[in-house]
Structure formats: C-alpha cells, structure tokens
Amino acid sequence: MKPLSPASTLAALCLSLAACAQLPLAGDPAAIRSLADARRILGDPALRWSNPDGGEQLAFPQGPMGYRTWMVHTAADGRVLSMENVMSMAHFARILPGMSQDEVLRILGPSYPGWTVYYKARDELVWEWRYCDVWAEPARFDVLFDGRSATVRSTMSQPERLSQPWGRGDRREWCSP
Structure with a gap:
C-alpha cells in the first residue's frame, strides 16, 4: 500500500474538518427535518427508543473525542420534532x-x-x-x-x-x- 502524500493527507484532513463543521446547530429545523435527514447527516443512531405516540427518541453521539451528543425526537411519521445537544x-x-x-x-x-x-x-x-x-x-x-x-x-x-x-x-x- 502506497503512503499518502503530504498534499493528500492535508486534503483529507481539511475534508474531515469541513464535515465536522457542517454539523447542524441544535434545534435547526432547516438542516434536519426528518429521520432520513438525521441519518444522512449524523449517521446511524447509537440508541433509539420508541415512544407511546409512535415517535422515537434517537441518540447520535459525536465522540469519543467529540463534544456533542445530538438527541433527536421524531413524530410517528418520521418528522423531527426537536433536536438538541445534550x-x-x-x-x-x-x-x-x-x-x-x-x-x-x-x-x-x-x-x-x-x-x-x-x-x-x-x-x-x-x-x-x-x-x-x-x-x-x-x-x-x-x-x-x-x-x-x-x-x-x-x-x-x-x-x-x-x-x-x-x-x-x-x-x-x-x-x-
């Protein structure tokens, strides 16, 4: 396997930092409106709970070295009701x-x-x-x-x-x- 050049390493680092910078702010409904959006932007949830009303609560930790865990609450139809860094x-x-x-x-x-x-x-x-x-x-x-x-x-x-x-x-x- 050929090692990455310094330019390639720098480009990869910049892309990964840019991806982190693109994480939506807590409660930004324009960025994440549905469960599908949350999964596309934040990845798969680490934990999920079903609520009696048919909605769900999902935890998206951004660790171990990250500083955020996004808790997303959805309606039964998959719409995001709230999202916050806990x-x-x-x-x-x-x-x-x-x-x-x-x-x-x-x-x-x-x-x-x-x-x-x-x-x-x-x-x-x-x-x-x-x-x-x-x-x-x-x-x-x-x-x-x-x-x-x-x-x-x-x-x-x-x-x-x-x-x-x-x-x-x-x-x-x-x-x-």
Whole structure:
C-alpha cells in the first residue's frame, strides 16, 4: 500500500474538518427535518427508543473525542420534532441520585465505552462523557453508579486540563465555534 502524500493527507484532513463543521446547530429545523435527514447527516443512531405516540427518541453521539451528543425526537411519521445537544450543564443537572442507567441513557445518550471503569473496592461503575464547559474548555462529566443497585450514586465534572500535570493542556480553541 502506497503512503499518502503530504498534499493528500492535508486534503483529507481539511475534508474531515469541513464535515465536522457542517454539523447542524441544535434545534435547526432547516438542516434536519426528518429521520432520513438525521441519518444522512449524523449517521446511524447509537440508541433509539420508541415512544407511546409512535415517535422515537434517537441518540447520535459525536465522540469519543467529540463534544456533542445530538438527541433527536421524531413524530410517528418520521418528522423531527426537536433536536438538541445534550452535552450541557442543563442536562447534567437532570441526573439525580437513585436514577437507573436507562434513565441516564435517555437524558445523555451513551458514554464512550473505552472510558467506562468499574472500581471493585468501591463497588462503583463510572460512565464518562466529553463536553465543552461554560468557559469553552474541554471537560469530562462522570456519572457514578452503585455497583449493587445500578443506580446513580453521584456525579462529577472537571476540565480536562486539571487531569494534566500542573494544569497544562489548555485546549479552549477546541471548543471555539
């Protein structure tokens, strides 16, 4: 297999960045009007739930290194009723002690499996999501589940740079529009 030339590598990088830039803004009905549009633009949903009215709720995570999970709500005929990025403090605040794992999934969508950790000594399962915090910094949100009951024990979040030695790693440009 022949390696890519520097020009080809640069072109591929530009195309992939342009594709990311083309993701619609939350709630933009002009960009995504139907389930078919959502699948064409965002790909296949990671999770989907059927609603009693015949509509669906679909989760489209843009991770692991992305900062968005699009939650799309559709009517029975496939029209998009709403679409929003659920990687926000408003959605994180809805996660309360005692909630089930399914309830968390319906609010935030799936966490990245590679960041799921079980701590045997605490009998605790931790799910983690990446997001841009209110200061436009990459951050992580964790939900800690009791291992026995599989319900939320607590939550926490912190900017990614705090996990770097001496607070290095300011990546605010990654969260800029």
